[in-house]
Amino acid sequence: MKNYLYLVVISTWVLACSNPRQSQVQTVSKQRKVVVYQVFTRLFGNTNTHNKPWGTIEENGVGKFNDFSDKALTEVKKLGVTHIWYTGVPHHATGTDYSHYGISCDDPDVVKGRAGSPYAVKDYYQVDPDLALDPAKRLDEFQELVDRTHRHGMKVIIDIVPNHVARRYQGLNNPKGIVDFGANDDTSVVYARNNNFYYIPHETFKVPIPMDGYEPLGGEKNSLVDGQFSERPAKWTGNGSRLAQPSHYDWYETVKVNYGVKPDGSYDFDLLPAGFDTLDYKEHYAFWKGKDVPDSWVKFRDIAFFWLDKGVDGFRYDMAEMVPVEFWSFMNSSVKMKNPDAFLLAEVYQPDLYRDYIFKGKMDYLYDKVDLYDTLKHIMQGGGSTDYIAPIQHKLVDIEHHMLHFLENHDEQRIASPEFAGDARKGMPAMVVSATLSTSPTMLYFGQEVGEPGAENAGFGKSSRTSIFDYIGVPHHQRWMNEGKFDGGQLTEEEKELRHFYQRLLNFTTQSSALMGSYADIHAYNRKYTEGYNHKVYSCVRWSQDEKLVIISNFSEQETYDLDLKIPAGIVAQMDLKEGEYMAVDQLFLQEKAKLVVNQTNASMPVHIAPLQSFIFKWK
Template structure:
């Protein structure tokens, strides 16, 4: 979610639905904390952009002009190269059939109206048909589902798990299931549209009012002003439906999620919840108990529809889901859905967008989410440090605050909603992401998310049309230059990559592979930064140090976020950590686990340790006890 979407969503939740989950936000031991054997790495790839080798990049370009990637571009070789980067899961973004402007009427698919579509390629979060996939992604659109099923099989053969998006909060305004399984009814097909709200209606209505297309501002026009038969300032919707971000006006603002409609989960307009609440002690119950709780209970129709959708994809071999804007959907629904998924696949990987820290524990413990984005704490803090004004002093308190749920807080530096590191609006230099990535990947047991092209320093500089530079557009047909150089006409060998791109990718490959194979990173953590800020000369607020360890492996991680100045200091290792590591007085050699060229000695005397550290600008070491 970008900042505008986030502000809207938080305002909507606060005013319309209220927050009832604060009662379990006290920090207490997480009895459901899973045993962590190894860290996981999710590689998010924007599916339509992955294999596109067309370099035209015309703003508002058509599929024919700018090209598009296909499921078949993920060859066995491509998937092997992704896995070898140090990846365990691949999130294929933009798979469910969403609105597009390309004409597929020859395949029985209705055209989509530019007045309610963002961009020409469409938003992946305006899903038109949950039981099929984006026709853009198929060599033969008639066989698009079979082509995706083949991709699932190839991905599994490569040793990777498959994630796709599910967007329970909203659907496209023109939702139309063409390939529904027998007995499945479309969203809204059985609604009583004569009332604003009814518990089993799938949508919210404005009876007696027609939908009106937003008033366009700031010189914006659909398709950049290009003439199109359906771009006439009209969209037939009577009565008007509430918009996906909760806007209730029959004519939403252009900054609303006007291309989508809000799903009704049994929450009345005044915030009343027309479904059973989970007992308070259920935050300490496992998914089996949650599943049993919902058996025989009446739930809103929309709950059942989304459960059926999720289980449909589980049956096809999808290993997990990324849930868009999960905090805009009641936590009880997530208990109902996620427990049903886990009954089918106990190892399903369930990742959600939740941006309000006071809701984290509710959505993890009651909602049975495996992972949430750690955006507003770790990501925002690291971004500020990379941009200059931030201080590493703010990182250890975050880890302390989240200690009881640290495994559940997925870390990232890029995703489709966020600016590219190399963009001038973020850091302006991909190398500034190196210490940030070391810290992000090694500071906790949580999974790491890497966005395709991040490992190559992609700046997202293209003016794609609807999408603006600094983020790689998710709304347009576009090429991703650094990634195209790595794809190298489907050789997937970096044959056209620059030396800088090759070097950065090598760094990511070393780091990610270290993290998924390190027993220490799946075990204990101790902050060394606070102690050294108080007791060590020349240890600054642009440096960060911490320890990670297990019985088999002992690590000290040190990073220098300063792009101009080297850091030289004698790192102090406190007595309690020396004791935990069972080290006697003496000398111990540590070697960097990434490049294996830097070594230093830990001197332990009277139960306390000291180790000399010399860090070049933007350098990090993962020092491993030999």
Template sequence: MKRNALLLSLAMLAGLGSCKSPDPQPAATAASPQKVVVYQMFTRLFGNKNTTNEPWGTLEQNGVGKFNDINDDALNGIKELGVSHIWYTGVLHHALVADYSEYGISNDDPDVIKGRAGSPYAVKDYYSVNPDLAVDPSQRMQEFKALVERTHRHGMKVLIDIVPNHIARNYQSLGKPAGVKDFGANDDVTVEYARDNNFYYVVGQDFEVPDWQDDYQVLGGEQHPQVDHQFDESPAKWTGNGARSAKPSMLDWYETVKVNYGVNPDGGFDFPTLPLGYAKKDVQQHYEFWQGKDVPDSWVKFKDIVSFWLEFGVDGFRYDMAEMVPVEFWSYLNSHIKHRNPQAFLLAEVYQPSLYRDYLHKGKMDYLYDKVELYDTLKHIIRGQQQTAALVAIQKGKQDIEHNMLHFLENHDEQRIATPDFATEPEHGLPAMVVSATLSTSPTMLYFGQDVGERAEHDAGFGKASRTTIFDYWGVSAHQRWMNDGRFDGGQLTEREQALRDYYVRLMQFTRNSSALMGQYAELHTVNSRNSNYHQRLFSFARWSSDEQLLIIANFEQRAVTDLPFIVPPSQVANFELSDGRYRLIDQLDESEHWLTVSNGKGSLPLSLQPMQSRILQIQPQ
């Protein structure tokens, strides 16, 4: 049964893939805002053409992508997916094993590096970029500047990471402007905590490298002069995830140290707190509140860092583990950013739903990850662990903040869709992709390689299969076939991969330009679930604006649905402002024609769906 369902899905996609990719629709006017589409690029891997993929391989063995690889053809290919913002992940200079000492860069110790290429979330220099990514490491800032300008010429904005909770153990900035001090340079290391220390200290104890578990060996066991299970740090600092031991566990974020924001070890605050009612005040009022306030040194350091990158030309930031940093700091930082650039894009990784509104309203974030509720639920639906009815409550519970919750199905932390731990086949994720992209006015995020079904099938070293490695040098095979040796034209894709890519292009171009998807929402699942033909792995809703009306239905089941008498209740007929009559609908995914009949104020629509098929039915003008 599963094989037959897959074949039907492939047949549907192949039919779409044989069509010419749609031309981009006209952009919305200034009075009609467009949906935001973020493309997360893992920059080190994106342009890498090398297919060796030796576990724990060196840069020379496995290759690495460069800023210059992201050329006009690459940017055209990204823009084709309806992308408005590119998040260049892993751009900042982080700890890594390669030797760049000839450029004045100190070597990093592999005992406190994850992988060989290093974690992008162990930043070593906030005022410079990763030398791996430059053709000429001495010109790395100029090469990134050219990429920023190239991206802007293609009409897309640039985002980079800011990781305020922790930095690399061996932080040392070569790129810092005159007058800027490194983190920790003025710390009093004789005390565990002081408000203006940048770190917390384990006084009287030296740092010890963790005991390795499960036969783990640094660099896969390769002999290296610095692999000696030693790292000189005296006194030891608290580890990035808050571990207070001089010898953290291997499961701790041992390659990083936690930054101090004026939070006492007992949890008390040594900084001004926002007065009652500031959740309702605008960003300018937050900015004015912080003027003249005495704040911890780490706050000022990060304000200077983001100011540097805004001046450089970056358009916004993705904040790593934002909930581990006090919300008052975010009020301070983000209000300063918005004062400088009101259009700056601010996205935060927050995983506790109870904190969402504080980080949006008090912390002045623009967007938060919708991971714990929407992403997790869609994944469980795909895997048969939940029914689609769960989506009704999720959307209803976030009505007041639905615009601010970024939707995604893949990112660097999550398993690829096309793995056994998620959907197994890339096509099985498509109903979730349609729902994720059309359910609300919120941004949609795609991860590089998602549109061609990257499977992440192999262990890369520290990085493990099912997630594309962020720690190692590697070639991302399906993405490389689309890249086609730097042509970025899909020339090596299989027929199946090309059909998938065409589907994503059609879906994302439509969502980017649809006024209805920036308009109103009403769920149609509940009323239709009373119909015996409408099973609990279907989900449906309506979206509309003054000039566009959509009916959207997704089939998460690996079997076809036939002769479904889909109902549009009188309340939604009224929302659509339809009188009795017959209305032509066109599916925006496969261009098929359907007919809605309205009689006595109630709509009915006969539908059939293939396994895992979705329909975005646009009502045509009379």
């Protein structure tokens, strides 16, 4: 048994804020939890159930901005959602022909899927034509969606993909004075500070050799499918490949953006002085003001300003760790000067970079994937241990508020898929832990709340993940959508119960003051002193001045446990619990009650917990 099992890990956010770098989150106790609902925009409102592999937009259908009707947004809001991340909004390369609207056709040889990857953006000052009833008025339709979302009391997040753009970028809606990426580049050299791209002089880009069985558009005949794409000189590929013919497994549909990082990895811009990780965004903004920065920095700052002016409330930054942290200091301080409340979320998967991107790069939130998500996934799959949960909180105590928690997103497997857990109910205890463990935001991916398994063979996208590359319907979500009624009319009883669970849980988290207060692990103590308590159970306590919680989850799908759950004396003192008896009521379904008995040595509570069950016990 690991040594840490014999330790009681006591972590409070007050102690965490003693770190001088924590000044930006000292007021979290005055706030409430944030819940982000990620929705893949072109799939949300699609009622077509045909689901032909590699199906066209006509065959398989597509959702529109207008599908987010007042009724739809009302129902999303009922889940406890505070922010909607509309994934796939900027105009990206696609296999669908929109030349009638003056949009150039994209070459299927460098497009992934029929609909195309939303992370191969071809015009940052426009929205995707798939999403509009009238593509000629697509920006107006998006503006109406932003306004509609705001009227329902939710904020709007969209993607910015700073590391790469589509192989053929073409702005059709550029504001005055804005020129396209690469338009002014010196293509005779590999690198120049103000070039937007990296080049392979005197070489022509070659389409990757396809993997076995792969054919663009699923083998459909098309005059553009010829294994050729005109690009000379060739550019570096989005994931950094410097080959004129990248691999099929590279991000070959994109080109890498240059931020003033030389090919040898050295920087061609000013570095942040020592100590800037302790300063706020205003000091960062003042540092960059008037400085000469690489052209790509200015281009992306202007893109962010454009969308902020449209009413967008924040951004999710794709693969932010592939872009230097100094750029993020420049970018995010500029965004915060324009909108101090902007919500800035980033993909960073290297834990040794977390603090730099938060404190130097001024990110609000990063994915907590490598630590919490991966640990919870392993537990849900039956091979992991709850013993590893509290050490994660201890490890991240100084940045816990910044680590967004999730169990699904567009990159990850669906919980209900056989490749993950095979049963959406196995996500229930994990979701309770994920949503209540810290003060950080919680993210829910659309369809997760009804057990969507992502089982379709969509074409380029494969089963277990709902495809982001293809035109496809999302069956369980479609049953909730019920032909646009958004009333769950076609859901099974089990699916209705699952959605009700998510709704109860997430609404509680946004209303709870304790979840923005203090935390202490009681798992290690109960592992040592409570009979029958094992690595399939996790428990902790959360508290504020006016609310006290005991949270316990059973990850076992077979075992029921009768436990005399204990809170050690040190934590009883921190929670300011007086001797006596308290009646605690579960907040998930308001049915289960338990008596908490507090004495001089500890507190105890008898708990009968069924397989995959969780309780959030609350008392005054």
